Amino acid sequence: MSASEIQKTRVINELRSFIKKLLQDPKILEQSLEITRRHLGQDNPQDVMARIANEISDTTSVHIPDDPAEHSEADKLFLELLKEVVSEEQALY
Numbered sequence: 001m002s003a004s005e006i007q008k009t010r011v012i013n014e015l016r017s018f019i020k021k022l023l024q025d026p027k028i029l030e031q032s033l034e035i036t037r038r039h040l041g042q043d044n045p046q047d048v049m050a051r052i053a054n055e056i057s058d059t060t061s062v063h064i065p066d067d068p069a070e071h072s073e074a075d076k077l078f079l080e081l082l083k084e085v086v087s088e089e090q091a092l093y
Helices: 003-024 027-040 045-059 073-092
Strands: none
Touching: 003 027, 003 073, 027 045, 027 073, 045 073
8 A cells, every 4th residue: 555545544534533523413513613603704814723623622522633733634624614614604695
């Protein structure tokens, strides 16, 4: 197995585990979206995603490392998707 295949397998396993957690506790999604809505329009966009990640970790069963450099591919994807969904919501209004 090549390094690329190993990386893809690891990312798929992370995402699988994460999706399972979301299915077991559907409130995580609504809480995460609400947190993102509150923080997204704030000043200092550099650390807004870190604040979102920290609050999600503090208030749900999802753990995202404090340091963005330690975010897994699944963490990054989840945060990007939250930002995208909330941005699209805000564009509709």
